[in-house]
Amino acid sequence: xxxxxxxxxxxxxxxxxxxxxxxxxxxxxxxxxxxxxxxxxxxxxxxxxxxxxxxxxxxxxxxxxxxxxxxxxxxxxxxxxxxxxxxxxxxxxxxxxxxxxxxxxxxxxxxxxxxxxxxxxxxxxxxxxxxxxxxxxxxxxxxxxxxxxxxxxxxxxxxxxxxxxxxxxxxxxxxxxxxxxxxxxxxxxxxxxxxxxxxxxxxxxxxxxxxxxxxxxxxxxxxxxxxxxxxxxxxxxxxxxxxxxxxxxxxxxxxxxxxxxxxxxxxxxxxxxxxxxxxxxxxxxxxxxxxxxxxxxxxxxxxxxxxxxxxxxxx
Amino acid sequence: xxxxxxxxxxxxxxxxxxxxxxxxxxxxxxxxxxxxxxxxxxxxxxxxxxxxxxxxxxxxxxxxxxxxxxxxxxxxxxxxxxxxxxxxxxxxxxxxxxxxxxxxxxxxxxxxxxxxxxxxxxxxxxxxxxxxxxxxxxxxxxxxxxxxxxxxxxxxxxxxxxxxxxxxxxxxxxxxxxxxxxxxxxxxxxxxxxxxxxxxxxxxxxxxxxxxxxxxxxxxxxxxxxxxxxxxxxxxxxxxxxxxxxxxxxxxxxxxxxxxxxxxxxxxxxxxxxxxxxxxxxxxxxxxxxxxxxxxxxxxxxxxxxxxxxxxxxx
Amino acid sequence: xxxxxxxxxxxxxxxxxxxxxxxxxxxxxxxxxxxxxxxxxxxxxxxxxxxxxxxxxxxxxxxxxxxxxxxxxxxxxxxxxxxxxxxxxxxxxxxxxxxxxxxxxxxxxxxxxxxxxxxxxxxxxxxxxxxxxxxxxxxxxxxxxxxxxxxxxxxxxxxxxxxxxxxxxxxxxxxxxxxxxxxxxxxxxxxxxxxxxxxxxxxxxxxxxxxxxxxxxxxxxxxxxxxxxxxxxxxxxxxxxxxxxxxxxxxxxxxxxxxxxxxxxxxxxxxxxxxxxxxxxxxxxxxxxxxxxxxxxxxxxxxxxxxxxxxxxxx
Numbered sequence: 001x002x003x004x005x006x007x008x009x010x011x012x013x014x015x016x017x018x019x020x021x022x023x024x025x026x027x028x029x030x031x032x033x034x035x036x037x038x039x040x041x042x043x044x045x046x047x048x049x050x051x052x053x054x055x056x057x058x059x060x061x062x063x064x065x066x067x068x069x070x071x072x073x074x075x076x077x078x079x080x081x082x083x084x085x086x087x088x089x090x091x092x093x094x095x096x097x098x099x100x101x102x103x104x105x106x107x108x109x110x111x112x113x114x115x116x117x118x119x120x121x122x123x124x125x126x127x128x129x130x131x132x133x134x135x136x137x138x139x140x141x142x143x144x145x146x147x148x149x150x151x152x153x154x155x156x157x158x159x160x161x162x163x164x165x166x167x168x169x170x171x172x173x174x175x176x177x178x179x180x181x182x183x184x185x186x187x188x189x190x191x192x193x194x195x196x197x198x199x200x201x202x203x204x205x206x207x208x209x210x211x212x213x214x215x216x217x218x219x220x221x222x223x224x225x226x227x228x229x230x231x232x233x234x235x236x237x238x239x240x241x242x243x244x245x246x247x248x249x250x251x252x253x254x255x256x257x258x259x260x261x262x263x264x265x266x267x268x269x270x271x272x273x274x275x276x277x278x279x280x281x282x283x284x285x286x287x288x289x290x291x292x293x294x295x296x297x298x299x300x301x302x303x304x305x306x307x308x309x310x311x312x313x314x315x
Numbered sequence: 316x317x318x319x320x321x322x323x324x325x326x327x328x329x330x331x332x333x334x335x336x337x338x339x340x341x342x343x344x345x346x347x348x349x350x351x352x353x354x355x356x357x358x359x360x361x362x363x364x365x366x367x368x369x370x371x372x373x374x375x376x377x378x379x380x381x382x383x384x385x386x387x388x389x390x391x392x393x394x395x396x397x398x399x400x401x402x403x404x405x406x407x408x409x410x411x412x413x414x415x416x417x418x419x420x421x422x423x424x425x426x427x428x429x430x431x432x433x434x435x436x437x438x439x440x441x442x443x444x445x446x447x448x449x450x451x452x453x454x455x456x457x458x459x460x461x462x463x464x465x466x467x468x469x470x471x472x473x474x475x476x477x478x479x480x481x482x483x484x485x486x487x488x489x490x491x492x493x494x495x496x497x498x499x500x501x502x503x504x505x506x507x508x509x510x511x512x513x514x515x516x517x518x519x520x521x522x523x524x525x526x527x528x529x530x531x532x533x534x535x536x537x538x539x540x541x542x543x544x545x546x547x548x549x550x551x552x553x554x555x556x557x558x559x560x561x562x563x564x565x566x567x568x569x570x571x572x573x574x575x576x577x578x579x580x581x582x583x584x585x586x587x588x589x590x591x592x593x594x595x596x597x598x599x600x601x602x603x604x605x606x607x608x609x610x611x612x613x614x615x616x617x618x619x620x621x622x623x624x625x626x627x628x629x630x
Numbered sequence: 631x632x633x634x635x636x637x638x639x640x641x642x643x644x645x646x647x648x649x650x651x652x653x654x655x656x657x658x659x660x661x662x663x664x665x666x667x668x669x670x671x672x673x674x675x676x677x678x679x680x681x682x683x684x685x686x687x688x689x690x691x692x693x694x695x696x697x698x699x700x701x702x703x704x705x706x707x708x709x710x711x712x713x714x715x716x717x718x719x720x721x722x723x724x725x726x727x728x729x730x731x732x733x734x735x736x737x738x739x740x741x742x743x744x745x746x747x748x749x750x751x752x753x754x755x756x757x758x759x760x761x762x763x764x765x766x767x768x769x770x771x772x773x774x775x776x777x778x779x780x781x782x783x784x785x786x787x788x789x790x791x792x793x794x795x796x797x798x799x800x801x802x803x804x805x806x807x808x809x810x811x812x813x814x815x816x817x818x819x820x821x822x823x824x825x826x827x828x829x830x831x832x833x834x835x836x837x838x839x840x841x842x843x844x845x846x847x848x849x850x851x852x853x854x855x856x857x858x859x860x861x862x863x864x865x866x867x868x869x870x871x872x873x874x875x876x877x878x879x880x881x882x883x884x885x886x887x888x889x890x891x892x893x894x895x896x897x898x899x900x901x902x903x904x905x906x907x908x909x910x911x912x913x914x915x916x917x918x919x920x921x922x923x924x925x926x927x928x929x930x931x932x933x934x935x936x937x938x939x940x941x942x943x944x945x
Contacts, residue, residue, distance in 0.1 A: 260910075445793070595908055
């Protein structure tokens with residue numbers, strides 16, 4: 001889509017250089033045929049190094065754009081990006097290449113296999129599962145009944161996905177108008193599961209807005225767990241039932257999230273951290289220790305605090 | 316069903332006027348060919364104005380019935396209503412009119428379409444979804460794979476329902492016998508989604524016992540969210556993952572429920588309220604402010620309290 | 631599988647008596663043609679009475695084995711058992727006897743019925759449900775769309791399982807290597823639902839590792855609830871939405887678990903206990919009372935404590 005056509009559709013005046021826009025991307029990852037946006041002052045350093053062809057930007061920050069990057073001036077760049085994202089949303093149903101299914105794969109009846117799918121050797125897919133467009137399922141993986149795998153997901157080798165779990169649903173991302181309406185940000189990113197990942201029943205892993213939601217080798221996830229968009233989970237983590245990770249949070253390796261625990265978005269939780277059941281993480285933590293409670297404390301401090309509270313008020 | 320036949324089946328003596336009962340309803344909404352029940356003293360004012368044909372009622376309240384409303388005397392009116400509800404439960408599988416499906420709708424394979432369904436223009440329904448009896452799906456809506464929409468639900472225009480979400484499941488309502496058994500209250504109410512509602516994956520919206528569970532225009536709901544029976548959610552609300560609303564609670568417009576937050580039943584949460592992640596609402600609140608914690612406090616008070624607790628016990 | 635072959639595959643030296651091993655089981659339940667494991671010192675008394683043919687065991691505890699029970703010496707018996715469990719995992723797809731389906735059962739289209747299934751009179755199974763191998767569904771039960779029932783589950787009479795719920799998924803059980811990898815413990819146990827059990831939408835009941843996960847007569851479970859492996863729930867319990875029970879916990883009769891409440895594993899919660907919404911149970915409790923909070927207190931004490939905290943810090 002020509003940038004002139006896009007800006008006209010968005011009702012944004014634009015008189016800069018015109019070019020064919022192929023996608024929206026982050027400031028960091030955008031290339032010259034992509035557009036991006038500056039939403040938050042803390043990304044100004046990234047702005048200065050962007051390779052994007054054009055950027056939705058507030059007037060005041062235009063002077064900071066590198067040479068050759070066109071400004072698309074907007075009072076609300078994030079909202080403009082959200083409106084624009086609709087024009088770049090991937091097709092839900094595609095006419096791409098035929099699917100490639102190994103002869104050794106066992107696929108029960110009423111499994112939907114999309115176009116351009118690649119199912120490797122010794123995969124088992126039980127009845128009534130849904131495998132979306134251009135999904136890859138690695139050797140030896142098992143997909144249980146009524147699982148839904150959205151378009152573009154990459155499932156590694158020897159993964160197990162239990163019944164009714166959803167991989168690749170849209171991230172929960174909206175921009176907001178002055179009137180309080182929520183404008184959907186279309187998510188073209190994907191979900192990538194490395195090898196030996198097991199996910200329980202009725203869990204959800206959202207696709208990324210750009211790039212990918214990533215679950216690394218050997219991580220095990222229980223039932224009814226929520227993994228937000230653009231989350232990155234290190235290798236060999238354990239996420240117990242009903243825990244949740246908000247968007248863009250990163251876990252190191254061998255992190256344990258206890259039952260009903262959660263982490264807010266855009267945090268980093270270091271290697272070998274354990275969050276006890278019900279723990280609520282709202283700041284990044286370095287790793288190697290056990291934490292509890294909400295507000296979160298080191299587990300032993302939380303135990304002491306609870307004992308002190310109990311003692312003090314019962315005296 | 317004749318009231319005399321019903322009361323005989325319930326083993327309740329009845330010698331009042333007989334008539335054909337068509338349904339059970341609330342005191343407020345019941346008409347002369349419906350029956351109702353008085354379970355809670357606080358509804359006595361409503362009792363005095365009911366138009367119901369007959370009412371399950373304790374002996375002591377019989378004198379308060381308006382003229383022309385027959386008493387069905389019961390020691391446990393709620394339990395009697397629960398037993399009676401079975402006789403009025405709508406059929407799960409029906410032989411109603413043929414379904415009406417727009418030619419512009421895209422419906423993938425193995426989608427179950429019930430009887431009397433109405434699917435409007437440009438609807439997309441992906442494989443293995445279930446659309447129950449007499450469901451309506453408005454123009455431009457997208458139903459993802461393995462979604463289950465129970466009978467009678469009304470989905471507005473441009474709604475999106477993500478994979479494996481359930482719309483219209485029975486509310487969790489039982490009356491209890493003296494021996495501690497739970498007697499199911501059959502739910503004949505429906506779910507209504509207005510336009511531009513988006514619901515994430517693996518969420519649940521229960522049908523109403525009477526009338527409807529209502530989600531108004533432009534509200535966005537994340538994954539793994541629970542919406543109880545008879546809940547009413549105003550326009551443009553945001554419900555983040557793993558949050559839950561108990562039965563009959565009402566949200567105003569632009570209310571935000573953070574991740575893993577919840578509200579007890581029969582509450583009102585006013586316009587522009589934000590409940591932070593993990594907040595637990597147990598009393599009605601007026602709106603326009605941010606709340607946190609459990610017990611719930613204004614967010615800034617909760618922050619202060621946590622800081623004071625931490626400081627006091629660490630001194 | 632011969633024990634000599636198994637131990638060779640596991641790379642464990644073994645020179646004891648050889649025999650055909652038919653299964654792994656607990657110390658308590660294992661018979662002479664089964665093997666077991668001692669993982670925790672607290673089971674030493676059980677060890678002394680085991681009837682197992684052989685036991686994975688640390689060298690130091692070998693002298694405690696009863697006569698005739700062979701030691702399989704391992705530095706990490708639990709890990710050895712996990713590796714061994716793979717060799718005894720039941721087949722996912724089986725060629726057992728034909729299924730027996732009552733003529734009075736109503737089964738909609740695209741329902742997967744496994745081998746050796748028994749569906750009794752007047753059962754209703756709605757479209758797109760999955761009924762695994764050797765499942766039994768008792769008279770009058772209703773299975774809603776997109777439900778997944780894994781192999782070997784036993785569903786009692788007049789049970790109702792709402793849409794997209796999963797019965798019999800693998801328990802979340804792993805042994806851990808010194809390098810932090812998680813080794814799956816294959817679960818051959820089953821799920822048993824007694825009569826008149828109702829389970830809401832998008833809930834999960836995990837199968838047992840050995841023996842069974844049991845939900846007794848008349849218990850009602852709401853939406854999005856997690857029931858871990860080997861849990862036992864007494865008759866007429868109520869589990870409200872988004873609550874969770876960890877593995878091997880036992881509930882007595884008429885226990886109520888409020889919304890978003892939870893219990894840790896291996897606990898006992900006595901008859902007629904009520905855990906209020908959000909309550910978190912970490913120790914066994916006798917029953918007959920109402921509890922709240924996390925850490926858990928008697929409900930009236932929790933209310934008092936919260937009032938005291940509020941008063942003290944606001945003075």
